[in-house]
Amino acid sequence: MGEAVPLVVGVDGGGTSTRCLAATMDGEIVARGRAGGANPRSARDPGGNLIRALTEALAALPSPLSPAGVAGGVFGLAGSSESGRRQAGELARGAWRAAGLTGLPVVVPDIVVAFAGGTSAPDGGLLLSGTGAVAARMERRAIAHRYDGYGWLLGDKGSGFWIGRRAVQAALARLEGGGPPTVLTDRVLAALEDTPPGPDGRAAALRAEALIAAVYDHEPARLATLSPVVEAAAREGDPVALAILDEAARRLLATLEAVGPLGPGRPIVLAGSLLTGPTLVAERVRAALPGRDVSYSRDGAAGAAALALRAAWPGDGEDPRAEAAHRRLLAP
Amino acid sequence: MGEAVPLVVGVDGGGTSTRCLAATMDGEIVARGRAGGANPRSARDPGGNLIRALTEALAALPSPLSPAGVAGGVFGLAGSSESGRRQAGELARGAWRAAGLTGLPVVVPDIVVAFAGGTSAPDGGLLLSGTGAVAARMERRAIAHRYDGYGWLLGDKGSGFWIGRRAVQAALARLEGGGPPTVLTDRVLAALEDTPPGPDGRAAALRAEALIAAVYDHEPARLATLSPVVEAAAREGDPVALAILDEAARRLLATLEAVGPLGPGRPIVLAGSLLTGPTLVAERVRAALPGRDVSYSRDGAAGAAALALRAAWPGDGEDPRAEAAHRRLLAP
CATH class of the missing domain: 3.30.420.40 (ATPase, nucleotide binding domain)
Structure with missing residues (x-):
């Protein structure tokens, strides 16, 4: 041999x-x-x-x-x-x-x-949103400046977890605080309780209690599994879901901005399931980077x-x- | 006998x-x-x-x-x-x-x-901010409508935990994201690492890492222990600390508002260490309730x-x- x-x-x-x-x-x-x-x-x-x-x-x-x-x-x-x-x-x-x-x-x-x-270039920007979210300015393929990536307790703004938590908060605001109506109220509870969405005879206060218990009975990162629920609701035109995804995109762009200016010719790599998949957040982030060399890290x-x-x-x-x-x- | x-x-x-x-x-x-x-x-x-x-x-x-x-x-x-x-x-x-x-x-x-x-009256409002935060409209000494109290993962807006988390986020924004200068950067890290505040030779990125590790190495509710640190910084005029406490008071008042209108003669009971102690949050909340019958539940x-x-x-x-x-x- x-x-x-x-x-x-x-x-x-x-x-x-x-x-x-x-x-x-x-x-x-x-x-x-x-x-x-x-x-x-x-x-x-x-x-x-x-x-x-x-x-x-x-x-x-x-x-x-x-x-x-x-x-x-x-x-x-x-x-x-x-x-x-x-x-x-x-x-x-x-x-x-x-x-x-x-x-x-x-x-x-x-x-x-x-x-x-996402790129063979040595310098550029990275914006990632999956369960967590982080941005970095890269030089010679090493991190020159990183921002966020602080985890579910402190940051990860615009991440799947962040979107899922916002969805739960919107449902609670609707059930108890006079928040605007949204299909998320039924769907978030059904997703977390693993029951089919449908007529729910329970009073609002009991449903809010059940929702809170369903969140705290599992690890926090599980809330990231709600982001497809929010995506589907937004695509049906639910204004609350759309507002959550709009803000997620804004937060992600702010995180990218915080790592400092990227030279105009430098590529920007988008990574993580929320930015590499066919999501509304990815669309909004991409649309906010006109004229940039954007690639995807899958x-x-x-x-x-x-x-x-x-x-x-x-x-x-x-x-x-x-x-x-x-x-x-x-x-x- | x-x-x-x-x-x-x-x-x-x-x-x-x-x-x-x-x-x-x-x-x-x-x-x-x-x-x-x-x-x-x-x-x-x-x-x-x-x-x-x-x-x-x-x-x-x-x-x-x-x-x-x-x-x-x-x-x-x-x-x-x-x-x-x-x-x-x-x-x-x-x-x-x-x-x-x-x-x-x-x-x-x-x-x-x-x-x-806080009161011998049967009807009125309650606003509590300690480690957590919650409001309720009370009728016949029972809860007619409650809002927030959702815990550190979902809400408790304006609570000691919420204030502590904001302080950590302000320190991280300063260390890594170009946030405004604040004495909280040094003091929050010293409080969580249990070291005296003072000259810290570590680079900003290492200090941010140490701060994140110090948060995740303990239970989340521990962040509530930072609220006196924020209080002290605000009393010295630190604008970032003042802004955190201003927003905490605003969030608490919004939570109280969400439980619905209280009749004009109805008492409002303030409870929890942040609202019954001599804090800036308590001052701001009290000042926003002019002409109300406010009492304290200690x-x-x-x-x-x-x-x-x-x-x-x-x-x-x-x-x-x-x-x-x-x-x-x-x-x-």
């Missing part, structure tokens, strides 16, 4: 899922793996999910490719404090060893792989693999072959 | 402390007890704390008074859902039995004892005992002797 074909591995460990992919040095994706969330703060078994996604991808390598060829890997993991980053590093190295790989993987913030998953694992490729090619990561491989990785 | 002198017991089980008092039928307070919090949702040992507050008060009865004279009791306990109320009822009855008392105590929402702790246990008294006197609770005893209980 000759020398193994060199490969790189990229891993994106998000709040709800972990994606992994392996690619050749010229950016051809050759295998993928997937598992549950790997956010050290919110996932149940982040280490196990990293191992599962990684070993699934390695097992899927087509012959004659083999894990022995893996020349490097990058993990994108949330970790918003020193101890969080230390923990993320330990999880990534543990998964790397458990998968039988040699050498050491590089661990970078999830924001960094999201940006590289696969953070591809961004992570691109960073691994750039590190594996000789030079400072700006080798033309690395650039070509990065672009190929991002090609639809 | 003759027949025991009849007594009533009132218990107010709050989020951070439980207060109990025993009173004679004419409203003379004869014993008190105190223990940790008894909110079934947030306290560690609500049942144990109810028992401790109750037995401490009974043990403090001066001779010849004895627990055998206890003719009735009222517990004010949070319980914002059907299951929450059931749980509160079980806790109260368990404490009653554990203290060796006979009969059954009455359990009412904490709001009801707060109102009765002891929910007295309100609970007053309700027990009204139930123990013959008639529908509106006996003039019950009224006189209620007023005596509330006398400073």
